[in-house]
Amino acid sequence: MGVFADRDHSSAKPLAMNVAPAQPTMSIVVTNYNYGHFLNLCLASIDAQTQPADQVIVVDDGSTDASLDRLSKSTGFDLISQKNGGQAAAFNSGFEAATGEIVLFLDADDLLKPHAVETIKRLWTPGFSALSFDLDLVDAAGRESGHYPMDVPDRDLKETLLNELMIPFMPTSGNAFCREAIAWAFPLPTARWRICTDALLIRAAIYRAPVRHIKQTLGQYRVHGHNNYFRTGGETVAELQTGLRDASRAGLDLIALCDRSKTSLASVDRSKLLTASIRTRLACDALQHDQAGLSEFLSRALRLYAPVSSFRFFVCLAILRLALPRSRTLRGWIRDRARRPALVQSLFTLLIGEKRAGQLYQRVLHFPLVARFHLAWNLGWVWRGGNGSETRKMAASICAIRVGHFF
Numbered sequence: 001m002g003v004f005a006d007r008d009h010s011s012a013k014p015l016a017m018n019v020a021p022a023q024p025t026m027s028i029v030v031t032n033y034n035y036g037h038f039l040n041l042c043l044a045s046i047d048a049q050t051q052p053a054d055q056v057i058v059v060d061d062g063s064t065d066a067s068l069d070r071l072s073k074s075t076g077f078d079l080i081s082q083k084n085g086g087q088a089a090a091f092n093s094g095f096e097a098a099t100g101e102i103v104l105f106l107d108a109d110d111l112l113k114p115h116a117v118e119t120i121k122r123l124w125t126p127g128f129s130a131l132s133f134d135l136d137l138v139d140a141a142g143r144e145s146g147h148y149p150m151d152v153p154d155r156d157l158k159e160t161l162l163n164e165l166m167i168p169f170m171p172t173s174g175n176a177f178c179r180e181a182i183a184w185a186f187p188l189p190t191a192r193w194r195i196c197t198d199a200l201l202i203r204a205a206i207y208r209a210p211v212r213h214i215k216q217t218l219g220q221y222r223v224h225g226h227n228n229y230f231r232t233g234g235e236t237v238a239e240l241q242t243g244l245r246d247a248s249r250a251g252l253d254l255i256a257l258c259d260r261s262k263t264s265l266a267s268v269d270r271s272k273l274l275t276a277s278i279r280t281r282l283a284c285d286a287l288q289h290d291q292a293g294l295s296e297f298l299s300r301a302l303r304l305y306a307p308v309s310s311f312r313f314f315v316c317l318a319i320l321r322l323a324l325p326r327s328r329t330l331r332g333w334i335r336d337r338a339r340r341p342a343l344v345q346s347l348f349t350l351l352i353g354e355k356r357a358g359q360l361y362q363r364v365l366h367f368p369l370v371a372r373f374h375l376a377w378n379l380g381w382v383w384r385g386g387n388g389s390e391t392r393k394m395a396a397s398i399c400a401i402r403v404g405h406f407f
Contacts, residue, residue: 026117113217150170162269
């Protein structure tokens with residue numbers, strides 16, 4: 001069986017050998033859709049590596065610009081041209097063709113630093129599912145404008161993933177994946193992941209084994225005004241909504257991928273993922289209500305939970321449907337501390353801390369819909385609740401969510 005047959009963190013230690021082990025092979029998969037004006041620069045950054053990659057693949061996902069014309073005039077890579085299917089479809093095609101032990105998916109508008117491949121191979125350690133690294137920001141003309149605004153901790157994030165789903169990670173071009181560790185997740189679902197596929201792939205990697213992050217800049221992330229999605233690191237409602245939506249979808253897809261691939265998924269992990277998925281999806285809906293999307297999501301969650309306890313989950317859904325329309329009353333409680341029931345006030349303080357709760361109450365005066373965000377956490381708490389010590393333990397688990405990070 002492979003290194004990743006069981007998630008034993010002791011296997012993540014460097015090999016103890018008298019001679020240096022052979023370096024792993026590496027495939028770079030460039031995914032492109034209408035980024036023809038950036039393609040030559042991207043490929044040039046690959047050609048300029050101090051240590052060449054063992055394989056370079058370019059997947060053109062049905063571009064309608066001059067991408068294929070430019071690619072036809074270049075050499076040194078395997079070209080896959082396919083009908084437009086979105087980012088996940090391009091990932092699937094590239095991964096299927098990749099032969100390297102390490103696979104790096106590179107967006108066609110991004111660049112690699114000259115020492116990227118050499119550094120990744122030199123620092124590669126068996127037992128990790130991926131090696132992530134820092135990225136610089138560049139504009140359309142290639143001018144640097146700082147660093148990508150994401151602080152990724154160098155530690156195992158599996159428990160954070162299971163309990164919160166909202167995790168910090170570098171975008172597509174800032175991750176080199178262990179092929180063996182992520183193979184179980186392929187082919188990735190395509191319908192829901194036409195963009196932001198890295199949100200699912202990095203979570204699949206973290207679930208399988210730890211991801212190592214190094215504080216070295218090995219690439220450049222291009223911000224050119226036409227990015228499908230770019231996290232600024234700020235506190236905009238749009239970024240929060242997108243992050244919550246992607247996290248909730250990824251949570252359900254992780255469960256479905258485990259079921260499909262026969263990957264072991266303990267019932268407690270299934271329960272944690274479902275709880276976190278529902279909580280984040282309700283929070284997303286609090287920012288921009290989407291009744292049809294919410295209904296579809298909850299119905300899918302119900303189907304995934306059925307093997308554990310369909311009746312209990314059906315009751316949960318019924319409560320959610322009854323509670324959500326009453327969020328106006330909840331907003332009134334938040335605005336007026338004197339009218340706020342002691343139970344609601346203590347729940348909010350417990351979930352996010354007294355200081356952050358106070359800040360959030362002030363914020364609600366200017367953005368009432370945020371109040372429904374709190375209702376999501378409360379309902380998640382109630383759903384996991386029980387009596388006595390059991391309630392306190394489950395509440396403590398859910399309180400690991402750091403809502404303050406989102407505002």
